[in-house]
Amino acid sequence: MKFKLPLWFYQLASPKWFYELSGKLLPGFGWAALLLLTVGTVWGLAFAPPDYQQGNSFRIIYIHVPGAILAQSCYMLMAVAGLVGLVWKIKMAHVVAKCCAPIGASMAVLALTTGAIWGKPTWGAWWVWDARLTSMLILLFLYLGVIALTEAYENEASGDKAAAVLALVGVVNIPIIKYSVEWWNTLHQPATFKLTEKPAMPPEMWQPLLVMILGFYCFFAAALLSRARTEVLTRERRAAWVVTLVEEGG
Amino acid sequence: MPVQFDSLTDFFAMGGHGLYVWLSYAIAMLVFVYNMVASRVKRRVFFKQARRRLRRDLNKQHESKTS
Numbered sequence: 063m064k065f066k067l068p069l070w071f072y073q074l075a076s077p078k079w080f081y082e083l084s085g086k087l088l089p090g091f092g093w094a095a096l097l098l099l100t101v102g103t104v105w106g107l108a109f110a111p112p113d114y115q116q117g118n119s120f121r122i123i124y125i126h127v128p129g130a131i132l133a134q135s136c137y138m139l140m141a142v143a144g145l146v147g148l149v150w151k152i153k154m155a156h157v158v159a160k161c162c163a164p165i166g167a168s169m170a171v172l173a174l175t176t177g178a179i180w181g182k183p184t185w186g187a188w189w190v191w192d193a194r195l196t197s198m199l200i201l202l203f204l205y206l207g208v209i210a211l212t213e214a215y216e217n218e219a220s221g222d223k224a225a226a227v228l229a230l231v232g233v234v235n236i237p238i239i240k241y242s243v244e245w246w247n248t249l250h251q252p253a254t255f256k257l258t259e260k261p262a263m264p265p266e267m268w269q270p271l272l273v274m275i276l277g278f279y280c281f282f283a284a285a286l287l288s289r290a291r292t293e294v295l296t297r298e299r300r301a302a303w304v305v306t307l308v309e310e311g312g
Numbered sequence: 313m314p315v316q317f318d319s320l321t322d323f324f325a326m327g328g329h330g331l332y333v334w335l336s337y338a339i340a341m342l343v344f345v346y347n348m349v350a351s352r353v354k355r356r357v358f359f360k361q362a363r364r365r366l367r368r369d370l371n372k373q374h375e376s377k378t379s
Contacts, residue, residue, distance in 0.1 A: 109313050119329035125340040172343045176336040183332050288351040292358050299362060308362040
């Protein structure tokens with residue numbers, strides 16, 4: 063392929079450069095996540111008004127929705143990174159894709175379990191086989207499939223490729239999750255945030271949700287960088303700069 | 313912006329939905345802790361193994377020189 067990517071992209075593709083830059087960025091994301099998540103949690107649990115129908119059980123939204131959003135964004139990042147790795151043979155892209163999988167899986171678990179817990183007092187059932195819930199469960203299985211494929215090969219590059227292909231095929235599930243509440247009759251309520259419309263909730267309710275979503279994204283950035291750093295070291299363990307790092311005691 | 317609860321007991325009860333709300337937040341906490349611990353453990357394991365590899369290589373070099 064002739065198409066050239068910008069210079070910073072190739073710099074980022076250098077493992078050493080990535081390791082140094084991510085070391086500088088990591089604390090910022092970590093502290094931002096801590097601050098946003100603390101503010102958002104206190105705001106959502108104590109200050110946001112209760113829902114007129116659901117009462118206080120609606121406060122589960124402040125972790126359920128960010129978890130679900132992140133599970134999907136993380137999947138998209140994983141698939142795009144996989145594609146970049148396949149097409150431009152950039153090793154760092156596969157590192158990112160591999161490190162996305164366990165984080166995304168944990169977020170999918172969070173969305174599914176908190177959804178079940180929220181469903182019990184609201185719908186009277188922990189689980190229903192409706193489109194939104196089922197497609198979200200499939201998302202979790204896709205993550206587990208990607209993790210399994212990455213680990214399944216003796217040859218690292220083969221595992222990376224197989225996992226990237228599965229991740230790309232699974233992208234078809236993302237619009238299904240998104241539009242499931244519109245295409246099918248469902249118990250699940252429609253999206254809280256839409257780009258084109260004002261939220262159906264009063265500001266006192268959605269403002270803490272926005273803070274929580276930002277907090278989740280910052281946490282994700284920190285977790286991803288942290289995992290990717292170790293993965294880079296593992297893959298580059300024979301490189302001179304990694305050996306020096308180990309000699310200096312990390 | 314007022315606090316929505318009259319007392320701490322009220323806050324923990326969450327209008328009868330306490331179990332659901334607090335269980336959800338506990339799971340969220342677990343997911344966050346898992347992500348933090350998992351990445352830290354991986355890093356520690358890498359350095360432990362890398363140091364061992366380094367020592368082994370140094371010993372090998374030493375042996376080949378002395379023999």
